[in-house]
Amino acid sequence: MKLRRIAPLCAAAAGVAGLFAGTIPAASASTSLTVWLMTGEITPSVYNAVNSVFEHEHPGVSVNVEIQQWSGIGTKITTALASSSPPDVLEIGNTDVPEFAATGGLVNLTPLTSKLDPKHNWLSGLAVPATIDHKIYAAPLLAGDRVVLYNEQMFKTAGIKTAPASIAQLETDGKMLEQKFSGRKGFSALYLPGQYWYAALPMLWDHGGNIAKHVGGKWVGDLSSTASLAGLDEFKQVQNSLSSVASRTVNTNLPDQDAVFASGKAAMIVGGSWEVAAIEADNKGLTGHIGEFAFPSYKGGPAPVFLGGSDIAVAKNSPNATLAEDWIKLMTSNTFQARMYKADNLIPNNTSLIGIGRNSPVMKTFLQAADHSEGTPASPGWAIIEGDNTMTNLFQDIATAGSDNAVKAIANRVDNHLDQVLNEQL
Amino acid sequence: MIVTQPGPLTAVPAGGSPPKRKTGRLAAARRRVDWMPYWLILPATVSLVVVLGYPIVRLVELSFQSYGLTQLFDHTTVWDGVTNYRVILSSGSFWSSVLRTFVFTASCVGLTMVLGMAFAHLFIRLGKRMRTLLSSGMILVWAMPPITAVLVWQWLFANQFGVVDWMLTKVGLTSFANTDWFAQSPFSAFAIITLMIVWQAVPFVALSLYAGLVQIPGELYEAARVDGAGGWRTYRTITLPLLKPIVLLLLILSVIWDFNVFTQIWALTGGGPNGGTQTVGVWSYVEAFVGQSYGLGAAASVVTVFIVAAISFYYVKHLVSTSEVR
Numbered sequence: 001m002k003l004r005r006i007a008p009l010c011a012a013a014a015g016v017a018g019l020f021a022g023t024i025p026a027a028s029a030s031t032s033l034t035v036w037l038m039t040g041e042i043t044p045s046v047y048n049a050v051n052s053v054f055e056h057e058h059p060g061v062s063v064n065v066e067i068q069q070w071s072g073i074g075t076k077i078t079t080a081l082a083s084s085s086p087p088d089v090l091e092i093g094n095t096d097v098p099e100f101a102a103t104g105g106l107v108n109l110t111p112l113t114s115k116l117d118p119k120h121n122w123l124s125g126l127a128v129p130a131t132i133d134h135k136i137y138a139a140p141l142l143a144g145d146r147v148v149l150y151n152e153q154m155f156k157t158a159g160i161k162t163a164p165a166s167i168a169q170l171e172t173d174g175k176m177l178e179q180k181f182s183g184r185k186g187f188s189a190l191y192l193p194g195q196y197w198y199a200a201l202p203m204l205w206d207h208g209g210n211i212a213k214h215v216g217g218k219w220v221g222d223l224s225s226t227a228s229l230a231g232l233d234e235f236k237q238v239q240n241s242l243s244s245v246a247s248r249t250v251n252t253n254l255p256d257q258d259a260v261f262a263s264g265k266a267a268m269i270v271g272g273s274w275e276v277a278a279i280e281a282d283n284k285g286l287t288g289h290i291g292e293f294a295f296p297s298y299k300g301g302p303a304p305v306f307l308g309g310s311d312i313a314v315a316k317n318s319p320n321a322t323l324a325e326d327w328i329k330l331m332t333s334n335t336f337q338a339r340m341y342k343a344d345n346l347i348p349n350n351t352s353l354i355g356i357g358r359n360s361p362v363m364k365t366f367l368q369a370a371d372h373s374e375g376t377p378a379s380p381g382w383a384i385i386e387g388d389n390t391m392t393n394l395f396q397d398i399a400t401a402g403s404d405n406a407v408k409a410i411a412n413r414v415d416n417h418l419d420q421v422l423n424e425q426l
Numbered sequence: 427m428i429v430t431q432p433g434p435l436t437a438v439p440a441g442g443s444p445p446k447r448k449t450g451r452l453a454a455a456r457r458r459v460d461w462m463p464y465w466l467i468l469p470a471t472v473s474l475v476v477v478l479g480y481p482i483v484r485l486v487e488l489s490f491q492s493y494g495l496t497q498l499f500d501h502t503t504v505w506d507g508v509t510n511y512r513v514i515l516s517s518g519s520f521w522s523s524v525l526r527t528f529v530f531t532a533s534c535v536g537l538t539m540v541l542g543m544a545f546a547h548l549f550i551r552l553g554k555r556m557r558t559l560l561s562s563g564m565i566l567v568w569a570m571p572p573i574t575a576v577l578v579w580q581w582l583f584a585n586q587f588g589v590v591d592w593m594l595t596k597v598g599l600t601s602f603a604n605t606d607w608f609a610q611s612p613f614s615a616f617a618i619i620t621l622m623i624v625w626q627a628v629p630f631v632a633l634s635l636y637a638g639l640v641q642i643p644g645e646l647y648e649a650a651r652v653d654g655a656g657g658w659r660t661y662r663t664i665t666l667p668l669l670k671p672i673v674l675l676l677l678i679l680s681v682i683w684d685f686n687v688f689t690q691i692w693a694l695t696g697g698g699p700n701g702g703t704q705t706v707g708v709w710s711y712v713e714a715f716v717g718q719s720y721g722l723g724a725a726a727s728v729v730t731v732f733i734v735a736a737i738s739f740y741y742v743k744h745l746v747s748t749s750e751v752r
Contacts, residue, residue: 078718082498099718103495186586186604246586249609255586316499380495387716389696396609397700426494426718 031061033323034087036080038310039067041091041142046340050330061323074383081105086315088324091141094309095376095386097130101137102380103426107314110135112325117333121351125307128375129382139332140349142340143309145370146198146270148190149279152289154181154267163293166300167203167234174242177267184265190242191266194399195251195392198306199270202295203238204231205374206303212377212418219379219422221415223394224408232398232407234298239399242268248399251392258282270295272308273345273366292365307373309347379422390417489725495718510725519701520709520726524733527685527705530616534684535677537624542631542676549636561636564629572626576693579622583607608695612702615695619703622694623687631676638672639665674745678738685734706730 033054037047044065051063066087068076074096080086081100092100100106113136126140150163155173158180164170174189181187192199204211209228212219222228239248244265261269262282269275280287294302312331314324330336337348338356345363347370348354354367376382385391397410491497492506514520545564549557570578582589585606594602607614642665650660666673688707691697697704697712704712710730714723 075715078495078498082501099495103499103718105495105499244586244604246604246606249606250585254580254584384717388712389698393698393700400609421717424717426496 031320031323033061033063033089033320033327035063035065035089035327036068036077036087037065037091038073039069041310041344041346042340043344046336046343047331049339050327050336054327054330058323058326063327078105081315081317084317085319086317088318088320089312089314089327091310091312092138094126094129094140094143094307094311096383097138097311097313098132098378099380099383099426100313101130101132105316106137107316107318107321107324108135108137109139109314109325109328112329113139116329117337117350122349123307123309123347123351123370123373125305125370125373125375126309126311126349129378130311130313132378132380138311138313139328141310141312141332142349143307143347143370143373144272144274145305145307145347145366145373146272147292147294147305147365147369148268149261149271149276150268150291150293151261151264151266151286152291154264155291158267163291164296165293166296167238167298170296171238171241174268178242181267186244186246186265188243188247188260188266190238190268190270191247191257191260192239192243192270193250193252193257194239194248194396196257196270197391197395198308199295200235200239200395200398201306201374202303203235204228206297206299207231207234212379212422214377214379219377219381219418221418221422223411223418224415229404229408229411232411233404235395236398236401236404236407249396262286273363276362294365294369302369302372304372304374305369307347307370307375377422380426381422381424384421384424385418388421390414390421485724485727488721489728491721493719493721493724498720506721510722511729513722514726514729519704520706523704523706523709526703527707530620530687530705531681531684533620534623534627534687535680537620538627538631538680538684539673539677541624541628542635545628545632546635546639549632550639561633564632567626568629570626572689573693575622575626576690579618580694583618609699612699615699615703619687619691619694622690623684627680627683631680634672634676635669638669642668671745674741678741678745681737681741682734685737686730706733 035047047065051065054063055061068091073093077090077092077096077100080090082105097106116139122140123143125145126143127136130136130138130140148163154177158173158176160173160176164173170190177189178187201211204223207227207230209225209231210222213222214220223232257266257269258271258275258278259282260266261271262279264283271279276290279290295305297303312328314321314328318324332349334350334353337350337353340346341348341353341356341363347363347367351371354371360367394410394414398407401407401410489510490506490508492504492509496502497504545560549561552560581587583591585591585604590607591602591604594600594605605614607618609615646664646668647660650664655663686707687705688711691703691705691708692711695703697708706726707730710723710726713719713726
């Protein structure tokens with residue numbers, strides 16, 4: 001409120017100042033573009049390179065990159081978008097984009113997309129949530145995905161020669177591991193916490209299922225469809241047979257799944273590239289002995305993967321929207337995406353670039369898995385579904401359900417909730 | 427809307443034509459003295475109006491609006507009448523969370539008061555050194571920030587590698603091994619939350635009651651003993667009546683605090699399992715900030731204020747009348 005009242009005054013003051021400073025050439029040297037990026041992702045070497053090209057193309061404009069912390073970022077973005085002097089460019093978590101786009105906080109970037117580099121093969125896990133009613137409100141920026149991390153020594157001890165390439169093989173190998181290491185209390189062949197929905201969704205999508213479908217302008221929960229139920233049943237089967245009983249009601253944080261893996265209580269976990277270092281820090285003996293394979297499909301080959309990641313958008317109230325779009329154009333271009341991938345081990349925003357990492361020892365499996373990704377529903381209500389723990393509860397309930405019939409009842413119940421929340425106007 | 431304006435009240439006597447009868451220093455001094463209290467109270471009043479009055483007015487205003495992200499970004503105002511209130515009062519989940527909150531508050535307050543009283547009596551009987559030790563420990567518990575306490579309790583009751591899990595297994599209760607107390611049932615989740623709230627609330631109550639106990643003159647107890655009154659009789663006829671104002675005050679505060687417990691519940695269970703620990707505070711938070719319906723959240727807060735006011739009304743009335751008698 002206060003900000004809003006003061007702002008016109010400031011603008012007026014600036015205008016007056018501008019009149020007196022009439023000698024300064026047009027675009028005025030004081031124009032500054034503010035960019036919010038998230039901590040721990042794109043490093044200065046990359047964004048400084050983008051900035052220097054940008055500042056060269058736009059003399060007199062300076063770019064000010066502000067690194068944001070994850071804690072409380074939703075509230076911070078909400079407040080920033082509501083203010084009259086927001087940051088011009090913002091990195092937003094892919095699943096959070098619909099909420100801000102549908103409520104008018106972001107600029108419609110559809111006209112810009114024809115000028116962007118790789119739009120025809122953007123990763124769908126990034127592009128789908130940013131597309132509402134065929135309009136694009138944010139450009140894909142970067143991604144991170146999860147694959148199966150396994151303990152190579154344990155696989156060797158159990159006599160497993162090649163990484164499992166199908167769900168059936170995963171279960172057989174899991175049984176062998178459990179037999180071999182049955183002496184370890186609370187051992188899991190594949191430690192898969194019941195609330196870990198990022199790891200559960202690939203099985204749902206693999207069977208052709210969906211969280212929700214957009215039919216005739218309305219969102220309809222799809223968890224109780226035959227295809228989805230096949231996926232949910234498979235999750236229950238894999239979770240119950242390969243992961244410890246105690247893991248059914250927890251998430252990855254308590255206990256930390258990396259610590260479980262590092263301590264030898266699990267032969268496999270589903271994890272991101274950033275987790276490898278954490279495990280190695282916990283148990284030096286595992287350094288260089290952690291293998292990776294994409295979570296397998298029941299048909300063989302990799303299953304579709306859940307993409308974590310970010311899109312990049314322009315704030316609706318930004319006075320420098322055109323400049324902001326130009327900055328985004330550079331940052332999402334193939335040139336800088338390739339640079340970002342090489343410097344920061346982040347997955348670039350499109351499939352054509354994924355080829356460049358084929359021989360990378362660190363990122364190879366992660367890049368291959370990202371080739372086939374799915375997104376969460378592009379509904380503004382999705383933020384509520386994540387915020388009220390619908391997804392964590394769903395998979396915890398399925399992991400602890402008594403029978404396939406119980407799974408069906410849970411799916412029906414959550415579908416009702418999805419029908420209601422995903423169609424809500426925010 | 428309901429802001430009281432102290433300005434005019436103070437201005438009236440000053441603005442009126444002053445009686446000319448008495449002049450000189452005495453009258454001037456009297457006039458100055460009349461002004462003094464108002465000047466002294468002014469900073470407090472102004473800061474209350476600014477930091478408390480304005481938000482409350484805005485809250486009430488919001489509760490009659492449809493206010494979400496769209497309105498926040500557009501800077502538009504959409505008046506919505508009593509829709510928010512109708513939604514809340516006709517929502518089944520709201521009323522079940524009210525019921526849950528009542529039961530939860532009653533158990534927390536009851537346990538806190540009984541344990542607090544017990545500890546206060548323990549303090550009286552303890553030697554100086556033990557008393558200092560115990561009260562320092564209690565103050566440390568009381569001073570622990572809720573989120574830190576939540577982390578401790580989370581690990582105590584974690585179903586793998588938790589202390590309680592380890593202890594139960596060690597003493598042979600292996601059927602409890604790996605029980606997830608937070609997911610098991612709403613009852614077990616509530617039991618842990620209640621334990622935690624009571625654990626942090628007892629120190630304040632115990633120390634306040636102890637302060638009250640030492641104020642009771644020893645002759646009263648002596649006289650009672652001479653009259654042949656037993657321990658329970660003495661407690662009922664001397665201790666309780668004299669402690670009543672403090673007990674009532676602590677009751678009101680505890681009811682208000684426990685009714686509004688949010689941080690601990692949200693951080694420990696997120697309202698789960700399956701909404702089983704969703705109290706009014708959690709319900710409002712989910713609606714207002716997860717669902718981004720600030721208008722609905724505001725209306726929920728107003729309703730909550732009325733509920734808490736209704737519960738505490740009886741006690742406040744009693745408290746005021748007791749202190750008048752004294």
